[in-house]
Amino acid sequence: MHLTQFSDYAMRTVLYLASRGDGDRLASVEEISRAYRISRHHLVRVAQTLTELGIVTAQRGRGGGLKLAKAPSEVNVGWLVRRTEPNFHIVECFRPETNTCPIASACGLKGALIRAREAFLAVLDEYTLEQFLTTRSEMVALFDAALKAEPPTPTEPEAESKPEAD
Amino acid sequence: MHLTQFSDYAMRTVLYLASRGDGDRLASVEEISRAYRISRHHLVRVAQTLTELGIVTAQRGRGGGLKLAKAPSEVNVGWLVRRTEPNFHIVECFRPETNTCPIASACGLKGALIRAREAFLAVLDEYTLEQFLTTRSEMVALFDAALKAEPPTPTEPEAESKPEAD
DNA sequence: CAATAATATGCATTCGGAATGCAGTTTAAA
DNA sequence: TTTAAACTGCATTCCGAATGCATATTATTG
Incomplete structure (x- = not known):
């Protein structure tokens, strides 16, 4: 990671x-x-x-x-990272076009990982360069x-x- | 990411x-x-x-x-991820042995990124397989x-x- | 006791994204 | 007109992850 x-x-x-x-x-x-x-x-x-x-x-x-x-x-770190990272596909099923996991539609893991990802970025959203x-x-x-x-x-x-x- | x-x-x-x-x-x-x-x-x-x-x-x-x-x-997702991921070196200065950034000792970015990383894992800590x-x-x-x-x-x-x- | 089916383990190779380097173009200041 | 800088595209290298192959080990079954 x-x-x-x-x-x-x-x-x-x-x-x-x-x-x-x-x-x-x-x-x-x-x-x-x-x-x-x-x-x-x-x-x-x-x-x-x-x-x-x-x-x-x-x-x-x-x-x-x-x-x-x-x-x-005015320069926010979370904003910057969101725009410079090529993607935030934590695991395979985050990219529907290449996903092969058959239970993706019924799997609760994805929701947990999405929450975790947002928590990561939310922390960075708290910071600007000034700090x-x-x-x-x-x-x-x-x-x-x-x-x-x-x-x-x-x-x-x-x-x-x-x-x-x- | x-x-x-x-x-x-x-x-x-x-x-x-x-x-x-x-x-x-x-x-x-x-x-x-x-x-x-x-x-x-x-x-x-x-x-x-x-x-x-x-x-x-x-x-x-x-x-x-x-x-x-x-x-x-009894199976916690955060616990599992911490033990299966090879590392959590978000950026270069997280690995002191190969870091080359000269301002690492005075840079506040690392602290922010550590907080973000912990927030990510803390969310996963909320989940067990049962959920x-x-x-x-x-x-x-x-x-x-x-x-x-x-x-x-x-x-x-x-x-x-x-x-x-x- | 032999055959079989499963996990365990090491090694060698492939693969893809990131990182890097090279060559050249465009812009603007001196 | 020269020079120093940002821009742009392409080609290559590099590394970690992913994968495959071969084989060892273990335990059940008949």
Whole structure:
């Protein structure tokens, strides 16, 4: 029982943006991926989705980056998880099109599992990003340390012997 | 977000055994796998685990099979799921030995996710098998129909040309 | 005591979703 | 016009779950 790394990264991304109090500062995907030490390419997908959800604003072009499109108190964790998880099919019979269990129509287990699933999400519904900012200064310090430890621009150190011909 | 098929099969197996009111009747793994139309070999593993957990009794040898070791009211769903799921590592930082998130020590998200996970299991803790027996007759009818639809003994129709030598 | 039918166990393979990487396009600032 | 960033699609890798095969063990039956 777990959430996808995609949802994990989505939550981390908005938490990163919220942790830098200045709402106008842009943070690039590159920067966030270095702070968390995770794949930049993977994070690009997450950033897209968050932009589509209207929860972050992406500024394209040079000097661009991401920033929160809403106040931290407006970003609900349960809402976010519901939209980033690919599905909530706890067991086979939750997907009618592929279910093979012959007693699905008379089985009470499904109802119990639905209740459990809703209870899980209801807890997350209680939280907005704002509630996680009580440790903001510590998080910022840890982010900065991580950024300092990582090679600043490991993008393309090869600036010689370029095969110009062919 | 989902449970493993292993947990799913474990719940189904005990529900099957409970649905046949006669607590002394043995149901073979073969029978259960046909009733649900699922892999017999896979179900063998589940049956082992349930036996180890002391929740079913396995009778080996000819005419053997499985039966509940406890009354349906004694078999709790939350308890069962906790013991059949391989892990409950909702996100990366739940597994300290492989965590790479630098702010884990200062991040409030983990606490929220732990609360959500416990809420999920707490709902399942409210249920025992007994509560699912209100539709027992319907389930039995559906099981019987499934068993009738399946080939009775597709085990080994080859009873000729046995290689006796070698 | 032998044959049979069932569970028990280990190993090897398959499979699917998630994760990742690569290549290229588009946009906007300098 | 160059450059740095977000966007997009595709192809591949990877891992855990699922599955299958082979065999050992146990106990009943005749």
